[in-house]
Amino acid sequence: xxxxxxxxxxxxxxxxxxxxxxxxxxxxxxxxxxxxxxxxxxxxxxxxxxxxxxxxxxxxxxxxxxxxxxxxxxxxxxxxxxxxxxxxxxxxxxxxxxxxxxxxxxxxxxxxxxxxxxxxxxxxxxxxxxxxxxxxxxxxxxxxxxxxxxxxxxxxxxxxxxxxxxxxxxxxxxxxxxxxxxxx
Amino acid sequence: xxxxxxxxxxxxxxxxxxxxxxxxxxxxxxxxxxxxxxxxxxxxxxxxxxxxxxxxxxxxxxxxxxxxxxxxxxxxxxxxxxxxxxxxxxxxxxxxxxxxxxxxxxxxxxxxxxxxxxxxxxxxxxxxxxxxxxxxxxxxxxxxxxxxxxxxxxxxxxxxxxxxxxxxxxxxxxxxxxxxxxxxxxxxxxxxxxxxxxxxxxxxxxxxxxxxxxxxxxxxxxxxxxxxxxxxxxxxxxxxxxxxxxxxxxxxxxxxxxxxxxxxxxxxxxxxxxxxxxxxxxxxxxxxxxxxxxxxxxxxxxxxxxxxxxxxxxxxxxxxxxxxxxxxxxxxxxxxxxxxxxxxxxxxxxxxxxxxxxxxxxxxxxxxxxxxxxxxxxxxxxxxxxxxxxxxxxxxxxxxxxxxxxxxxxxxxxxxxxxxxxxxxxxxxx
Numbered sequence: 001x002x003x004x005x006x007x008x009x010x011x012x013x014x015x016x017x018x019x020x021x022x023x024x025x026x027x028x029x030x031x032x033x034x035x036x037x038x039x040x041x042x043x044x045x046x047x048x049x050x051x052x053x054x055x056x057x058x059x060x061x062x063x064x065x066x067x068x069x070x071x072x073x074x075x076x077x078x079x080x081x082x083x084x085x086x087x088x089x090x091x092x093x094x095x096x097x098x099x100x101x102x103x104x105x106x107x108x109x110x111x112x113x114x115x116x117x118x119x120x121x122x123x124x125x126x127x128x129x130x131x132x133x134x135x136x137x138x139x140x141x142x143x144x145x146x147x148x149x150x151x152x153x154x155x156x157x158x159x160x161x162x163x164x165x166x167x168x169x170x171x172x173x174x175x176x177x178x179x180x181x182x183x184x
Numbered sequence: 185x186x187x188x189x190x191x192x193x194x195x196x197x198x199x200x201x202x203x204x205x206x207x208x209x210x211x212x213x214x215x216x217x218x219x220x221x222x223x224x225x226x227x228x229x230x231x232x233x234x235x236x237x238x239x240x241x242x243x244x245x246x247x248x249x250x251x252x253x254x255x256x257x258x259x260x261x262x263x264x265x266x267x268x269x270x271x272x273x274x275x276x277x278x279x280x281x282x283x284x285x286x287x288x289x290x291x292x293x294x295x296x297x298x299x300x301x302x303x304x305x306x307x308x309x310x311x312x313x314x315x316x317x318x319x320x321x322x323x324x325x326x327x328x329x330x331x332x333x334x335x336x337x338x339x340x341x342x343x344x345x346x347x348x349x350x351x352x353x354x355x356x357x358x359x360x361x362x363x364x365x366x367x368x369x370x371x372x373x374x375x376x377x378x379x380x381x382x383x384x385x386x387x388x389x390x391x392x393x394x395x396x397x398x399x400x401x402x403x404x405x406x407x408x409x410x411x412x413x414x415x416x417x418x419x420x421x422x423x424x425x426x427x428x429x430x431x432x433x434x435x436x437x438x439x440x441x442x443x444x445x446x447x448x449x450x451x452x453x454x455x456x457x458x459x460x461x462x463x464x465x466x467x468x469x470x471x472x473x474x475x476x477x478x479x480x481x482x483x484x485x486x487x488x489x490x491x492x493x494x495x496x497x498x499x500x501x502x503x504x505x506x507x508x509x510x511x512x513x514x515x516x517x518x519x520x521x522x523x524x525x526x527x528x529x530x531x532x533x534x535x536x537x538x539x540x541x542x543x544x545x546x547x548x549x550x551x552x553x554x555x556x557x558x559x560x561x562x563x564x565x566x567x568x569x570x571x572x573x574x575x576x577x578x579x580x581x582x583x584x585x586x587x588x589x590x591x592x593x594x595x596x597x598x599x600x601x602x603x604x605x606x607x608x609x610x611x612x613x614x
Contacts, residue, residue, distance in 0.1 A: 029244075030237055038232035053241035060244075118231055123224050141209045142229045148206070158464055160471040167205045170221060174200060177220045 010070045018063045025060055032074065036081045039143045043085045043136065044115045051088065055081045071150070078144045079154050082136075122180065126173040134169035137162060295430065305419050313412075483612040491605040495598050502594035506587055513583040520576040524569055531565035534558075 013031070016024025033052045040048035058080050059066075066076060116124045127135060133155075140151045152162040200218070207213030208225050215222075538558040545551050 029240065033238050034235045035232045037238050038235045041235075042228075042231070049238040050241065052238050053244045056240075057243050118234060119227055120224075122220070123227050126224060127228075138209070138228070142225060143232055158467045158471060160475075161467055163202065163206075164471060164475070166209060167200070167202060170205045170208060171200050173224065174218070174221055177224070181220075 010073075014063070014066075014073065017060065025056075028059070029056060032077055035074075035143055036077065039078065039081055039139055040085050041117075042115055042139050042143065043082075043089075045085050045088055046092065047088070051081065051084050054084055058084075071147070074144055075146060075150045075154060078140060078146065082140075082154065122177060125180065126176045129176055130169050130172060134165055134172075137166050138169055141166070305423060309416055309419070480612050484609055487605050487608050487612070491601055494601045498594055498597040498601070502590050505590045509583050509586045509590070513580060513587075516576055516579045516583065520573060523572045523576075527565060527568045527572060531561060531568075534561040534565075 010031075013024050013027035017028055018024070033056065036052045036055055037048040040051040045051050055077060059077055066073065068076070116127060119127070127138075130138070136155065137151055140146050140154065141148070146154070148162060148166070149159055152159045155162065157165075204213060204215070204218060208218060208221055211222075211225060211229060213222065535558055538554050538561065542551050542554045542558075545554065
């Protein structure tokens, strides 16, 4: 699971932010914003940093209502991030639906291309063949370091279904890797 | 789904157990079998580490800036270089009844009705004050308020309006009264009534008495002012009361609305929870069915493969025996053929000798005897061939029997394997 930093450190940062202390906000931002940006980018967001900003404004605005430890905070943050990415995707699809086919290709193609920037060709091709749901589960587990149960709760699925989906994703990736190794 | 389709994911699931999959995602597995996947997982997992910390946008900076301005206490954390030891507790604002009243007035003043009531009260007070002091003249308002004066009568104390009883006052008293009613005209009045003053000097009443009465009248003015103030305060209190009442009504309405909203939210939440539970149950059932189907298909596929392997082994073993006996048979047949060929050659030799003797002989009887001999050799030849073939027949028959036994045994084994397979499939399905 997540490498546990001293519990008091996170709690003190959270407590400071709860009291409106800028240092607390800065601590939470520095600690978790990169994960949110990476997740948003891998999920095809056109503006990952914008997503991170919106997410943290929402998170900071609701800190007084938040109860829980660091794991719950991460789940809370990524549930907002997931919703924002979905909202952006919907907005983009609306834009595209009123635009031209060329527009769709430009948006979809570029976003898809940029989403996996920084990954090797093998990783790109292995991830590209997965379904959106499979990718989302993998990214929530790998980037946010959430537990299987947390991902299941966050995505609104049962633990069994989430586990099966994760298994199928990994099996498909392994198959793809094997096929590429044979073709070489 | 075809369980023998190598392209399906499920076939690969056999190589990737559930525990392996979970270990790969958690990063706590180190198996060379999954080396490529481990590397790929690590690559994705480390992606955020290589991502630079984003720049806070304007909205976020403003949000954080408010916190800085209101609560700028230095705090440090080990990670961000800031000390959190001094994480402060927000000071609670002092709440008093006065603040509460002001807040209620402000809330009342915020409403349309409040604005109308308060502004009307302020305007009326201002205009009344200005009119009373003579700064402005408001039509239809009396220039002098009806004075209430207590005078001694024979009937006892009673209040009557001074203006109604001018004859009850002395001249000096009336002058004083006029002075009070119109202080700006006091001097002119004095000048105009100089004679009257002189006459007043002859009045039986002393100046001391007049002074006393004047002081009393001034006291009445102060009282009026106090009364006006009191009235204004009462008006203010009434406004506050109305504001409080309006606030209370508003709070009551809001409380009712909140209760209704809460009830609605509760009902929606219950409905949603019920729907979620139903959905969850359906999905669980679906997963269970899916997993069970998948397991059965996998098992059948394994059994099929095992059956094919066993069949191949049985056929291969039988084939070896068949080849052995077929070779043996071929050898026997070759031997028989050789024997028959020897008999043929021997017979041919006999016939050739006899025919040569017949050709060389001139004796008819001898020729007839040679021909009879040749016929005997022909019979011998036929009998010799038949004997030889008959001699080999048991060997060949035995070989054929062996071959037949081998094939029967082979087919029986295969039938047995198929029966076992079908039984195993039925067991897996059940």
